[in-house]
Amino acid sequence: MNVFSTKEYQQRLLKTKSSMEKQGLEIIILADPANMNYLTGYDGWSFYTPQVVVVALDEKEPFWIGRGMDTNGAKHTCWLSREHIIGYPDNLVQTANNHPMRFVADFLKDRCWANRSIGLEKDVYYFNARWLEEFQQALPHVDFLDCSLLVSWVRSIKSESEITYMMQAGKIAERAMQAALDNIAPGIRECDAVAEVYRAQIRGTESFGGDYPAIVPMMPTGEKTSAPHLTWTDEPYQNEQAVNLELSGCRHRYHSPLARTAYIGSPPPQKLQDLANNVVEGLNLTLDAVRPGITCEDVERVWRTHMAKLGMEKESRIGYSTGLNYPPDWGEHTMSLRQGDRTVLQPNMTFHMILGMWLDDGGFECSETFRVTESGCQTFADFPRGLLQV
Amino acid sequence: MNVFSTKEYQQRLLKTKSSMEKQGLEIIILADPANMNYLTGYDGWSFYTPQVVVVALDEKEPFWIGRGMDTNGAKHTCWLSREHIIGYPDNLVQTANNHPMRFVADFLKDRCWANRSIGLEKDVYYFNARWLEEFQQALPHVDFLDCSLLVSWVRSIKSESEITYMMQAGKIAERAMQAALDNIAPGIRECDAVAEVYRAQIRGTESFGGDYPAIVPMMPTGEKTSAPHLTWTDEPYQNEQAVNLELSGCRHRYHSPLARTAYIGSPPPQKLQDLANNVVEGLNLTLDAVRPGITCEDVERVWRTHMAKLGMEKESRIGYSTGLNYPPDWGEHTMSLRQGDRTVLQPNMTFHMILGMWLDDGGFECSETFRVTESGCQTFADFPRGLLQV
Numbered sequence: 001m002n003v004f005s006t007k008e009y010q011q012r013l014l015k016t017k018s019s020m021e022k023q024g025l026e027i028i029i030l031a032d033p034a035n036m037n038y039l040t041g042y043d044g045w046s047f048y049t050p051q052v053v054v055v056a057l058d059e060k061e062p063f064w065i066g067r068g069m070d071t072n073g074a075k076h077t078c079w080l081s082r083e084h085i086i087g088y089p090d091n092l093v094q095t096a097n098n099h100p101m102r103f104v105a106d107f108l109k110d111r112c113w114a115n116r117s118i119g120l121e122k123d124v125y126y127f128n129a130r131w132l133e134e135f136q137q138a139l140p141h142v143d144f145l146d147c148s149l150l151v152s153w154v155r156s157i158k159s160e161s162e163i164t165y166m167m168q169a170g171k172i173a174e175r176a177m178q179a180a181l182d183n184i185a186p187g188i189r190e191c192d193a194v195a196e197v198y199r200a201q202i203r204g205t206e207s208f209g210g211d212y213p214a215i216v217p218m219m220p221t222g223e224k225t226s227a228p229h230l231t232w233t234d235e236p237y238q239n240e241q242a243v244n245l246e247l248s249g250c251r252h253r254y255h256s257p258l259a260r261t262a263y264i265g266s267p268p269p270q271k272l273q274d275l276a277n278n279v280v281e282g283l284n285l286t287l288d289a290v291r292p293g294i295t296c297e298d299v300e301r302v303w304r305t306h307m308a309k310l311g312m313e314k315e316s317r318i319g320y321s322t323g324l325n326y327p328p329d330w331g332e333h334t335m336s337l338r339q340g341d342r343t344v345l346q347p348n349m350t351f352h353m354i355l356g357m358w359l360d361d362g363g364f365e366c367s368e369t370f371r372v373t374e375s376g377c378q379t380f381a382d383f384p385r386g387l388l389q390v
Numbered sequence: 391m392n393v394f395s396t397k398e399y400q401q402r403l404l405k406t407k408s409s410m411e412k413q414g415l416e417i418i419i420l421a422d423p424a425n426m427n428y429l430t431g432y433d434g435w436s437f438y439t440p441q442v443v444v445v446a447l448d449e450k451e452p453f454w455i456g457r458g459m460d461t462n463g464a465k466h467t468c469w470l471s472r473e474h475i476i477g478y479p480d481n482l483v484q485t486a487n488n489h490p491m492r493f494v495a496d497f498l499k500d501r502c503w504a505n506r507s508i509g510l511e512k513d514v515y516y517f518n519a520r521w522l523e524e525f526q527q528a529l530p531h532v533d534f535l536d537c538s539l540l541v542s543w544v545r546s547i548k549s550e551s552e553i554t555y556m557m558q559a560g561k562i563a564e565r566a567m568q569a570a571l572d573n574i575a576p577g578i579r580e581c582d583a584v585a586e587v588y589r590a591q592i593r594g595t596e597s598f599g600g601d602y603p604a605i606v607p608m609m610p611t612g613e614k615t616s617a618p619h620l621t622w623t624d625e626p627y628q629n630e631q632a633v634n635l636e637l638s639g640c641r642h643r644y645h646s647p648l649a650r651t652a653y654i655g656s657p658p659p660q661k662l663q664d665l666a667n668n669v670v671e672g673l674n675l676t677l678d679a680v681r682p683g684i685t686c687e688d689v690e691r692v693w694r695t696h697m698a699k700l701g702m703e704k705e706s707r708i709g710y711s712t713g714l715n716y717p718p719d720w721g722e723h724t725m726s727l728r729q730g731d732r733t734v735l736q737p738n739m740t741f742h743m744i745l746g747m748w749l750d751d752g753g754f755e756c757s758e759t760f761r762v763t764e765s766g767c768q769t770f771a772d773f774p775r776g777l778l779q780v
Binding site: 043044045046047048068069070072073075076077090091093094095120122123124125126127128129130131132133146148189190191192194195196198199200201202203204208209210211212215216218224226227228229230231232233234315316317320327328329331333336338340 | 433434435436437438458459460462463465466467480481483484510512513514515516517518519520521522523536538579580581582584585586588589590591592593594598599600601602605606608614616617618619620621622623624705706707710717718719721723726728730
């Protein structure tokens with residue numbers, strides 16, 4: 001079962017080849033699982049062993065090259081013809097004396113492609129330094145170029161089918177967020193509340209199931225809210241603490257992240273409530289400003305101006321492009337909503353805008369995932385934005 | 391709260407320095423989140439942005455260097471003194487014109503360490519090719535060595551505290567496996583059964599909570615059992631199909647993977663039952679053979695000989711070292727139970743031994759995670775090994 005039509009994959013390939021031509025690349029070797037999925041449909045938890053997709057300008061289909069035992073998975077999930085799915089032997093896995101990239105280099109040599117202009121995804125998660133050195137040793141006369149964000153940029157404008165999956169992911173995110181609110185209470189262990197969030201993420205809805213998000217649910221509380229990437233413990237939640245909730249729904253590897261903040265057990269302190277009101281007002285204003293034709297930094301400026309009026313500043317970026325992805329990140333690494341990013345917004349670009357401010361004893365964060373429309377933006381989840389009480 | 395005593399971290403550091411000296415390395419730069427955790431205690435889902443741990447022979451503590459916003463998480467989880475926790479500015483994140491490794495290179499230069507013998511983890515997941523090129527450009531006269539498995543090998547023999555966490559992970563794995571068996575049934579969607587497995591993995595037991603395993607639950611059924619790394623769908627399980635179950639419990643990032651096979655709805659076909667009996671007999675024989683002093687390939691040979699008597703052969707390795715880890719893999723990439731691996735077993739080495747054979751229409755797999763004891767081996771989960779019926 002392909003998640004998209006073969007026609008859609010072929011259109012993606014055409015756009016990719018067009019970018020390759022502009023950048024003077026005849027062959028690109030992709031290692032980012034999201035980019036591999038985008039062009040071939042391949043979807044499996046096998047990116048812990050080396051695997052690549054090779055796109056050549058003059059080939060009608062990409063080549064998927066991975067571990068022999070994963071070729072069956074490729075046949076199940078890819079639109080490619082069988083001869084474009086190539087497995088390497090298992091004795092290349094995790095051994096000092098050989099490496100799957102030597103196999104890929106031989107593949108290039110066999111096709112007499114080694115003298116072409118070749119791009120490698122040097123700045124993606126799974127293309128590690130050894131892969132580069134293996135390529136350099138196997139093909140010492142090739143000057144490998146970097147094509148890290150080439151396909152990621154093609155991905156930046158979503159198709160209607162992709163938007164549909166992100167909307168479905170938004171519905172799953174709503175349910176996961178509700179599961180968090182329903183299960184966080186004084187005396188309940190963090191792990192037990194997180195377990196219910198996971199369950200809701202994977203169950204999805206009655207109409208469609210959920211996929212594993214690229215990042216685990218983040219639900220820090222108390223002083224740990226100042227450490228945004230710590231995961232849960234088995235300690236119980238405490239009364240009179242804020243808890244930040246950052247999670248995503250996922251559908252066919254498409255994400256719609258959502259962040260909220262809840263206060264446990266009692267009415268929240270007035271200064272946290274005031275902070276929440278200010279942040280939500282800023283979020284609303286900033287979302288209202290989104291429209292095609294303005295830049296990423298224009299969007300960020302709306303927020304910055306709002307907060308400056310209140311005498312506050314947030315140092316880090318306030319959002320980034322999102323969509324199709326694999327662990328460890330659901331961000332696409334192309335556009336950031338921050339000063340200096342002059343990318344012009346276009347319809348069906350999709351972002352996760354996440355706003356947060358921290359006080360000494362806890363903070364407030366709130367986010368939305370949205371697409372740019374013809375005239376503004378559309379969010380994928382429908383969930384109250386204020387400080388929530390549990 | 392540190393997961394281990396400061397003394398244990400210091401002992402790990404001493405062993406690491408001893409390995410560094412043997413390999414002629416004065417400084418090593420670690421990027422593998424498991425290795426970073428092992429030496430510092432750092433535990434956060436922040437490895438999607440560049441971060442490293444620097445160990446210098448003549449420094450009493452390692453340095454943790456990561457994104458500024460994650461220094462609070464480092465202060466929460468590391469045993470290091472504050473001046474050994476260093477944050478880089480947020481404008482280095484995901485930008486074309488700068489990179490966190492330039493910051494790390496400056497850190498080395500500031501300490502006049504650039505002329506020392508420096509090792510990089512070139513063959514781990516998050517140290518990508520760009521990191522290497524950034525180091526090479528910033529420090530063009532340094533010949534960076536590879537130290538990829540140096541700390542992983544130090545990790546290969548577990549302490550009593552680590553064994554305790556792996557035993558706890560084994561108890562969680564039992565519960566997760568039972569959740570799978572309790573929820574797989576004809577007409578139940580795959581995602582709904584997987585959701586209950588996730589829930590059990592994260593809840594853990596009443597005495598201790600679960601952590602997120604480094605690999606998602608794999609529960610393929612029917613023809614998808616021949617594609618071992620495909621994840622679930624929202625299709626219902628069907629009557630009269632085998633389902634392979636591969637999952638792990640996780641406790642403080644320590645894993646105890648467990649694989650079983652169930653047959654849905656009816657008594658299994660005789661040839662699958664026969665296969666299961668043969669594989670379980672082989673697993674039992676092979677586990678019985680484990681003891682200190684023999685090699686990894688000696689262990690594999692027991693299985694190979696058993697299966698050869700039955701006219702069968704399994705091409706890939708039958709196990710690997712496991713323990714502390716982060717996505718995308720719970721394997722340690724040091725030892726494999728396969729021909730050619732002559733590593734000698736020692737007490738408290740820990741492995742996941744996974745045996746499987748496939749017929750045309752489905753297969754049988756079964757695994758155990760164990761430690762080598764003074765005289766044999768001890769498994770961490772207690773779960774029936776035969777073909778299970780649901």
